[in-house]
Amino acid sequence: MSAAITTRPPTAPVPHAPAAGGTRRRSRTRTRLELALLLTPALVLFAGFVLIPIGVAAYYSLYSWNGFGPLSDFVGFQNYVDALSGEVFQGAIGHNLIIAVLSIVVQLPLSISLAMLLNRKIRGRTFLRMVVFAPYVLSEAVTAVIWLLMLQPGGFVDSILRGIGLGGLVQLWLADPSIVLYTLFLVITWKYIGFGVILLLAGLQGVPPELREAAALDGASAWQTTRHVVLPLLGPTIRIWVFLSVIGSLQLFDLVWIMTLGGPANASTTMATYLVDHGFKRYEFGFGSAVAVILFIICFLFALLYQRFALRRDTDGALTGVR
Amino acid sequence: MSRRNAIGYLAAFAVVGMTVVPLLFVVLGGFRTTAQINSSPAGLPAPFVWDNYAEVAGSPVFWRLLGNSALIAVIATTLAVVLGSMAAFALSRYRFRGREGFYTLFTLGLLFPLGVATLPLYLWLRELNLLENPLGVAIPEAAFSLPVTIVILRPFMHAIPNELEDAALLDGAAKLGFFWRILLPLSRPALITVSVLAFVTSWNFYLLPLLVFNDSTNFTLPLGVAMFQSEHTQDTAKVLAFTALSMIPALTFFVLAERRMVGGLTGSVKG
Known part of the structure; x- marks a missing residue:
């Protein structure tokens, strides 16, 4: 805990409660970590298998392509x-x-x-x-x-x-x-x-x-x-x-x-x-x-x-x- | 009043008839021979024949389809419910910038049909080497179920009183400890609801497995029923027996889950 306080850059503004700044800061980092831990898996799953495929489809749709080989035959709309x-x-x-x-x-x-x-x-x-x-x-x-x-x-x-x-x-x-x-x-x-x-x-x-x-x-x-x-x-x-x-x-x-x-x-x-x-x-x-x-x-x-x-x-x- | 009730009974009778007759046609047809069915399509089994059901239940095909469907549905449900409840917890019990943005992103999934994404999804799965792999169906299905899961769980978790959380934190529990030990057990009705929905979605899904699986040993039950029908067009009775058996899991599951589902939905509406 003390480490968190000493490594805090002295210039960092700590509004309102300077005395508790270290712990609050630590808990805020912790909260961020927790949020990342909780949200990331769902976001990755959703983006990876719902959002990305739709985006990819928009890209493929501009080509004449049989599904194999490189995308080379650009046909626009x-x-x-x-x-x-x-x-x-x-x-x-x-x-x-x-x-x-x-x-x-x-x-x-x-x-x-x-x-x-x-x-x-x-x-x-x-x-x-x-x-x-x-x-x-x-x-x-x-x-x-x-x-x-x-x-x-x-x-x-x-x-x-x-x-x-x-x-x-x-x-x-x-x-x-x-x-x-x-x-x-x-x-x-x-x-x-x-x-x-x-x-x-x-x-x-x-x-x-x-x-x-x-x-x-x-x-x-x-x-x-x-x-x-x-x-x-x-x-x-x-x-x-x-x-x-x-x-x-x-x-x-x-x-x-x-x-x-x-x-x-x-x-x-x-x-x-x-x-x-x-x-x-x-x-x-x-x-x-x-x-x-x-x-x-x-x-x-x-x-x-x-x-x-x-x-x-x-x-x-x-x-x-x-x- | 009694005249109105009479109309009610009449309507109820008609509805039951319309609903049940096709199901009876399938179940009873399974007990007839194809010759009986051809000579009198709307007749009753005379005599009762057990061969069709016995043959279907005795062949490994049906059980393999059942196993494949179950495996995929269990993976998809587990993934959707675990990841969905984590996200719903973050979106309901934390305050942070962009929270509503994330929530809207997930709800978008409800507003447009996810079936549309299947063709590009197929190409994407090929890229990831997930074709002919149960995971290639289960993972996207879980992704498809996430929006509903989060939309139902978030208000439910939100409605759980803050005092409980404060008390847990005062007693020295970490926020994640509160999630695991208190919030999740309290959310059980809603968790059951979303599990049932995710399971049924996966169980009935047709288009994605149709694209992902070429090898019929990987097929799920919906694919299998359609395949069996097209392969045995001359043997109606056997197709009916096969179809009847394949209806049993979904109907049983529905009967078992129905009561609990309503509880979960009521909770989420109140929240």
């Missing part, structure tokens, strides 16, 4: 131009957007109504919640295989439909280019609806019953109470759900890759399947990196704008509550 002007990639962006919009238009109202119904005091509620959540726990790979088998022509789904007299609805679910995207959307809904329901149920628990009672006393109908009291209070939960849902829709991959590989005739290609198809299967690493950067920028812009205009105040509580 040509990869970006090629990707964005290609019909297949434009289609892929469109498919991602359709899934994102359909999710909000179909899944959100469905989740809200299911959550409200399941919020009633009905028997077996706990069991119901677990059942609803079960598909969410399965991997997309398992989900894809299950539905791939059920949707075989003349398979389970078809025979059920015929069995209940709806045989006219039978389609070539995964082989008809005009149907396949919507089929995939139904499977996505099956898998992810439980997540929305659980999230909204948690949000509903936060609505004080007094508010509903007060509204009812003031003569509000059930619908008015729901519309003007409950829904606004669910706002933060709904906004965070929309955020997660759109981000998820934009990076859709596993399910599509296993069920259709983006086919038939690119009718279900998404940005991510396009990326893997070109970057990995065809060894167009420069081009694939450009696609990755585009996908990244789209998601990042959305996140930024959504954060700025929709989430603002409620990020803190809501985000931690979600994941």
Whole structure:
């Protein structure tokens, strides 16, 4: 301890408490050391395997490169131009957007109504919640295989439909280019609806019953109470759900890759399947990196704008509550 | 009121049906023969056949996939939770310049999809010689799980009263001693939550293992299920048995962890 005091440069200013300067200084160094010890490993891991790869992709994207040998064929922004002007990639962006919009238009109202119904005091509620959540726990790979088998022509789904007299609805679910995207959307809904329901149920628990009672006393109908009291209070939960849902829709991959590989005739290609198809299967690493950067920028812009205009105040509580 | 409850039960019934029927199709289909399934896709097992399950459970393929998945998930979870709790401790119980900056950097990870980074990540892992290596999947997965881990743990650790820390320091404990002996044990509910999340993320991850592993002996369960399906397109019953068995770990894990998870999340919201 005395060593610390004597080695202190005499000119160093020690404001406020000159007598305790040595120990304070020592403890400050110690604090710095502790902080470095605690933070560095996480920072290295995060930077090394999340931030750097994204930066590296931006660099590769300026070259025409097959993944081997030196980066020598500098092409500037040509990869970006090629990707964005290609019909297949434009289609892929469109498919991602359709899934994102359909999710909000179909899944959100469905989740809200299911959550409200399941919020009633009905028997077996706990069991119901677990059942609803079960598909969410399965991997997309398992989900894809299950539905791939059920949707075989003349398979389970078809025979059920015929069995209940709806045989006219039978389609070539995964082989008809005009149907396949919507089929995939139904499977996505099956898998992810439980997540929305659980999230909204948690949000509903936060609505004080007094508010509903007060509204009812003031003569509000059930619908008015729901519309003007409950829904606004669910706002933060709904906004965070929309955020997660759109981000998820934009990076859709596993399910599509296993069920259709983006086919038939690119009718279900998404940005991510396009990326893997070109970057990995065809060894167009420069081009694939450009696609990755585009996908990244789209998601990042959305996140930024959504954060700025929709989430603002409620990020803190809501985000931690979600994941 | 009773009419509204009736609607509730009806909806509940429909939801359970929609959710459970595909799962039953898989589990029961595993007890049929492919011939039975082909002749009547929506039928019940008649007679019950145990062969499919017995064959899948008796072959080393399934167990190897299970082992690979477990190994990778354990490494990824341990890394994410250990490094994440250290960082969350620094970001919640120390005051220093740039603290919020560091926190924002980590939360950025939540705001954009990390799956996007996989192609460049693949090239990076090749550079590091981590292809065909469980670590090549586990380490990036841990990195992907860090943001969630820190975002959940920080408020939780922040909410633990300062008096506890003061008392520990007065009793002569070092700050790191307080972290290890008092803060971590108190944070157990939140630690369980983040562990479950990191484990499930790793367990279900498909894209990264797909790129990193070429050799099917290294495959994880999601890759294995997809591979098994494409290799046995003529033997639906066996694929169903395989899929059914591969669902068991995730579902069991979920049932066991569900209660504890909710506790951890509630704590973090309050904080």
